[in-house]
Amino acid sequence: MSAVDLAITDDQEMLRAATAGFVQSACPLTRIRELGETGADVGADYVRSGAELGWFAMLVPEEQGGGSVSGHGVLDAVILAEERGRLLQPGAFVATNVVADALARLVAGPEQEEALTSIVAGAARVAWVLADRAGDWGAPGVRAVGKGDQVVLDGTSTLVQDADVADWLLVTANGEGITQVLVRADAPGVTVTPKTGLDITRRFADVTFDGVTVPGSGVVGGIGEGGDDVERQFDVAAVLTVAESVGAMDAIFTDTVEYAKVRTAFGRPIGSFQAVKHLLADTALVLEQSKAIATAAARALQEGRDDAGEVASMAKAFVGEGGIELAQNCWQAFGGIAYTWEHDLHLYLRRLTADAALYGEPAWHRERICRIHGL
Amino acid sequence: MISVEEFREQARAWLADNMEPRVDTGLRIRGAGHKTVESITESRVLQRRLFDGGFAGITWPTEYGGQALTGAHQQAFEVEAARYAMPDFGVAGGTTFGVCGPVMLAHASPEFLARHIPRILAGDELWCQFFSEPGAGSDLAGVTTRAVRDGDRWVINGAKIWSSGAYYSDYGMCLARTDWDVPKHRGLTWFAVPTDAPGVTVRPIREINGDIEFCEEFFDDVLLDDGERIGEVNQGWSIAQAMLVYERGASNEHRPVPPGPGALASDFVELARAQGRERDPVVRQLIARAHTDDYVMVQLQARVMQHLRLGTGHGAGTASFAKLGTGTTLARRARIGMEIGRGPALVWDPADDEGRRTALNYLNGRVMAIAGGTNEVQRNGIGERVLGLPREPSFDTDRPFNEVLGNAANWTGKP
Numbered sequence: 001m002s003a004v005d006l007a008i009t010d011d012q013e014m015l016r017a018a019t020a021g022f023v024q025s026a027c028p029l030t031r032i033r034e035l036g037e038t039g040a041d042v043g044a045d046y047v048r049s050g051a052e053l054g055w056f057a058m059l060v061p062e063e064q065g066g067g068s069v070s071g072h073g074v075l076d077a078v079i080l081a082e083e084r085g086r087l088l089q090p091g092a093f094v095a096t097n098v099v100a101d102a103l104a105r106l107v108a109g110p111e112q113e114e115a116l117t118s119i120v121a122g123a124a125r126v127a128w129v130l131a132d133r134a135g136d137w138g139a140p141g142v143r144a145v146g147k148g149d150q151v152v153l154d155g156t157s158t159l160v161q162d163a164d165v166a167d168w169l170l171v172t173a174n175g176e177g178i179t180q181v182l183v184r185a186d187a188p189g190v191t192v193t194p195k196t197g198l199d200i201t202r203r204f205a206d207v208t209f210d211g212v213t214v215p216g217s218g219v220v221g222g223i224g225e226g227g228d229d230v231e232r233q234f235d236v237a238a239v240l241t242v243a244e245s246v247g248a249m250d251a252i253f254t255d256t257v258e259y260a261k262v263r264t265a266f267g268r269p270i271g272s273f274q275a276v277k278h279l280l281a282d283t284a285l286v287l288e289q290s291k292a293i294a295t296a297a298a299r300a301l302q303e304g305r306d307d308a309g310e311v312a313s314m315a316k317a318f319v320g321e322g323g324i325e326l327a328q329n330c331w332q333a334f335g336g337i338a339y340t341w342e343h344d345l346h347l348y349l350r351r352l353t354a355d356a357a358l359y360g361e362p363a364w365h366r367e368r369i370c371r372i373h374g375l
Numbered sequence: 376m377i378s379v380e381e382f383r384e385q386a387r388a389w390l391a392d393n394m395e396p397r398v399d400t401g402l403r404i405r406g407a408g409h410k411t412v413e414s415i416t417e418s419r420v421l422q423r424r425l426f427d428g429g430f431a432g433i434t435w436p437t438e439y440g441g442q443a444l445t446g447a448h449q450q451a452f453e454v455e456a457a458r459y460a461m462p463d464f465g466v467a468g469g470t471t472f473g474v475c476g477p478v479m480l481a482h483a484s485p486e487f488l489a490r491h492i493p494r495i496l497a498g499d500e501l502w503c504q505f506f507s508e509p510g511a512g513s514d515l516a517g518v519t520t521r522a523v524r525d526g527d528r529w530v531i532n533g534a535k536i537w538s539s540g541a542y543y544s545d546y547g548m549c550l551a552r553t554d555w556d557v558p559k560h561r562g563l564t565w566f567a568v569p570t571d572a573p574g575v576t577v578r579p580i581r582e583i584n585g586d587i588e589f590c591e592e593f594f595d596d597v598l599l600d601d602g603e604r605i606g607e608v609n610q611g612w613s614i615a616q617a618m619l620v621y622e623r624g625a626s627n628e629h630r631p632v633p634p635g636p637g638a639l640a641s642d643f644v645e646l647a648r649a650q651g652r653e654r655d656p657v658v659r660q661l662i663a664r665a666h667t668d669d670y671v672m673v674q675l676q677a678r679v680m681q682h683l684r685l686g687t688g689h690g691a692g693t694a695s696f697a698k699l700g701t702g703t704t705l706a707r708r709a710r711i712g713m714e715i716g717r718g719p720a721l722v723w724d725p726a727d728d729e730g731r732r733t734a735l736n737y738l739n740g741r742v743m744a745i746a747g748g749t750n751e752v753q754r755n756g757i758g759e760r761v762l763g764l765p766r767e768p769s770f771d772t773d774r775p776f777n778e779v780l781g782n783a784a785n786w787t788g789k790p
Contacts, residue, residue: 006681257762272765277758281699284757288696292674300635307635314636314667366663367656373639375653375662 005075005295012079015069019053019083029344032088036200036347041165042090044125051122055080055093059101059236065117066104074236074302078243078294085247088201088351092161094240094359095128098233099170103182106221106229112182115168127166127185128233129157129207137234137360142209144173144181146223149216151181153189153209159358163192163205170220171209172233177224181214188212199354201347234368235309237359238316239301242294245323245355249287252348256280256330276333283329286322293318310372313365320356320365327352382444383451389428394421394459401728405739406584410465415501415543418462422498425462431496435480439492466588467501467540474621475502475548482565482606482614490602491546491567505535505547505568505592506615512537513752515550515619516560516612517771519780520594522551529566529604531574531597537746541590542579544570552776554609559776563611567603568594584738620691622747636670639663642732646716658715665711668704675700692760699753702744709740 008016026046035042051057058077060066068076077097084093096119103116118124132141133156142155153173163169166185173179185192189212194205221229257280260271270276297315300308327349331338338345356362377385401408425431426440433449435441442448464471476495479488494500511517520533531551538547547568554562570577574597579587606614643662647653679697682688712733713720720737723730744750758764770790771779 006678006685006687257764260764268768269765271758271762272767274755274767277762277764278751278754280762280764281754281757284762285696285699285703288678289671289675289700292678293671295678296670296674305635310636311670314670317663318667318671363660366660366667369663369666370639370659375639375644375659 005078005298008075008079009070011069012076015054015076016079016083019050019055019080020086022049022053023084023087023089027087027089029087029347032090032201032347035090039194039196039203041162041203044122044165047091047125048122050091050093051120053080056096056100056120056122059097060104060116060120064104064107064113065120066100072302074239075298077240078298081240081243082247082250085244085351086251088248088347090202092125092127092166094237094244095161096126097240098128098236099126099168101236102170102180102220102229102233105232106180108220109217111217112220115182119168124167125162125165126168126170127160127163127207128237129160129163129169129171130230131157131159133158133206135159135357137364140172140174140178142171142173144171144175144179144223146175146179147213151179151214151216151219151223153181153183153212153214156206156208158195158206159204160192160207161205162203163207164194164203169207172226172230175224178226178230179223180220180226180229181218182220183212183214183218187214197354199350201351202354231309234359235301235312238312238365239294239297241355241359242290242297242315242319245319245352246287246290246294248348248351248355249290249319249323249326252330252345253283253287253326255344256283256333260333270333279329279333283326286326290319290322290326310369313360313368313372316360317362317365317369320362323352324356376444377448379445379447379451382448383455386430386452386455389430390455390459393424393428394456394461397458397460402732402735404732404735405742406582406586406588406735407728407731409586410540410543410588412543415464418464419498421460422462422464422496426497432492435476435492435496439480439488440496441492462498464501465540465543467503467544470504470539471495471500471502471544474504474618475546477621478548478614478618479605481617484602486602487567487605500546501540501544502546502548503538503541503544503570503590505538505541505549507535507537509534509536509591513749515615516563517776517779518550518552518563520549520551522553522564522566522599524553524601527601529599529601531566531568531594531599534591534593536580536591537589538577538592539589541570541577541592542587546570547592548605550611550615553611555777556775557609558772558774559779560612560772562609562776563615564608565605565611565614566599567605568597568599572597572599574598584735616691619748620694633673636666640666640669642736643712643715646712646719646733649719650717652715661711661715665708668708672700672704689761692756695748695753695756695761698743698748699750699757702750702753705743706740709737713737 026049027042057066058068058073070076100116100119103112107113107116115124119126129142130140131137132139135158141157142153145152153171169183169185171181171183189210191208192205197204260276260280261269263270293315297311300311331345331349334345337343430452432441433444433452434446437443491500506515508518508520510519522529522531541547547570549566549568551564551566552562553564568575574595576593577590579590581587640662643665647658647662652658676697679693682693716733720733759766770782
């Protein structure tokens with residue numbers, strides 16, 4: 001049963017179960033650790049299998065090669081995200097869905113159509129290039145200068161997930177308004193520099209553009225007119241990231257409660273002591289609140305409501321902080337054992353901490369809420 | 376049964392003919408305006424009018440003056456009535472119609488109900504709660520108000536506290552101890568105590584917000600007929616547990632959820648603008664945080680309601696999420712208010728009614744963290760009923776209550 005949305009349909013339950021089964025067999029936590037320790041990519045086969053389970057199809061209309069299960073693509077994608085988050089799955093699921101959604105709405109020309117088709121099928125991989133060198137999501141690190149109907153890109157962006165194995169890059173660039181372009185990752189002038197980092201369940205890179213020339217056919221949306229599109233992309237990224245986070249939170253919290261029932265000290269289970277009980281109760285509240293706001297954000301986006309952006313930012317801000325608090329509390333409840341590499345707690349801590357920062361940290365999203373209200 | 380739509384139309388017509396339009400006056404915050412006995416008397420008149428018109432006790436049984444309709448009918452009526460001046464009994468309205476009434480209907484004898492329910496519906500009986508005592512709040516089963524049987528009467532001695540609206544209520548629903556030789560929760564019985572009975576002293580208590588709303592009561596050899604007992608002797612605890620759930624609002628099925636977050640924490644935006652600080656990044660963060668917390672609270676309530684409707688939760692334990700959420704969020708919000716507010720929140724013109732809003736909310740800030748089950752009690756409920764964590768050893772559930780009182784006073788840390 002989904003933890004996030006209490007009322008999923010039978011079809012959605014089948015969708016959920018299929019992905020849950022797949023991630024458990026294809027990429028359990030032991031494999032997550034291996035990949036994390038070597039820095040290796042999960043591989044194209046995994047991505048293709050995910051595509052077959054509908055991972056990148058939910059936000060794309062059927063006539064463009066996509067298709068949801070329930071008719072509510074956002075809600076379906078959220079169910080998938082939750083199962084992926086539960087087992088800390090690698091791969092740019094969120095960014096791929098953001099790009100697929102954007103391309104489906106803005107697609108222009110055969111090259112973009114073909115890119116969309118292969119992305120949805122998992123045959124081509126894509127990364128979203130947005131944050132600047134300092135990891136500021138509101139200030140694109142890349143500048144776009146128009147030259148005739150071509151666009152020239154210069155600058156550096158960081159926190160680009162799986163950029164080194166991407167076939168395509170959706171670049172959100174600055175330059176008299178926002179311009180977005182779809183460019184081949186191996187285009188001349190593009191340099192991808194993989195980084196190591198706190199979140200070993202995922203792989204990030206810096207991407208530098210040095211005079212990269214993009215033909216008109218690569219522009220997504222209008223030149224200088226990408227502002228509204230990027231707002232939508234943030235909403236999608238926030239809703240899906242929050243869903244992944246809640247899946248992870250639910251998983252590690254369940255383990256922690258179980259531990260508190262079996263671990264004994266001073267003659268009884270540690271969960272019988274009020275200090276531990278109350279710590280876990282407060283944490284359970286954070287989790288329940290997170291599920292509530294995550295569901296609200298998913299539904300607002302699904303229904304295309306005017307406040308969808310605001311609720312997405314509320315969810316991102318709340319769950320960002322809540323995820324970190326939950327991971328820290330679970331750590332405290334486990335005690336010393338959770339300070340070991342061998343224990344799974346740190347994997348969840350790393351993941352939830354990174355989730356809070358990706359696509360806008362809590363403070364950034366709170367500021368966005370004020371802006372939305374015209375304050 | 377009449378359809379909801381037809382009932383709505385009838386209500387709309389009747390209200391237009393019989394009730395006055397509502398006039399909003401002043402801040403609607405705890406402590407902002409004292410409920411006078413005069414205003415209560417006016418509301419009793421309005422309640423009588425509702426009763427005579429056939430719109431009182433919409434979901435209550437017809438044999439006692441109700442309409443025996445559904446929650447949907449009730450909600451339809453409330454929507455139509457929203458623009459009219461309706462009876463406002465303050466907190467005692469909630470205790471009468473939302474807590475005591477439902478509990479009575481479930482557990483009192485038909486004779487008792489025939490005596491009391493029609494009078495409640497007609498506005499002649501308002502009921503407050505005689506639950507907490509100076510010596511027993513969170514530990515409600517530990518009450519020491521004593522009820523001793525004397526033939527077909529009972530003699531009540533003891534004290535109660537935190538009884539909201541007792542100074543204008545007609546009855547208090549009173550939990551008393553009827554057996555001291557059994558474990559605490561096995562010796563409790565409920566009684567209907569008239570607030571004007573000989574031996575009853577009601578004394579209002581002034582709150583930190585300056586207002587007088589709740590009261591303490593003293594019972595000196597108060598005599599009650601056995602017919603005024605509610606439920607069986609010594610069976611009061613199971614009724615108490617059901618009542619606590621009513622109090623927690625878990626039975627309130629039809630509170631509409633606002634579709635969206637609405638305006639940005641308007642009280643805080645006003646405070647910021649009053650100081651020219653609406654561009655201050657620190658202030659903006661606080662405003663957005665409070666606004667987000669407000670909406671999370673709303674969505675959590677909706678989720679808890681959904682759990683209860685679908686049966687996917689853990690009953691009263693799940694309801695504790697909503698209470699703990701409110702109890703933590705509102706305290707935090709009140710502090711944010713003072714932080715944003717600075718000068719304008721600390722001092723204001725004596726004639727400025729709005730000016731005291733932030734300070735009043737601050738003084739009321741911990742009410743939901745304590746009243747109706749403290750945050751700590753909710754945490755126990757979540758920990759044990761929802762998470763299934765084992766209980767701690769207890770030193771009072773298996774012993775005669777007489778022994779427990781002595782042990783507590785001489786606590787050495789050993790069982």
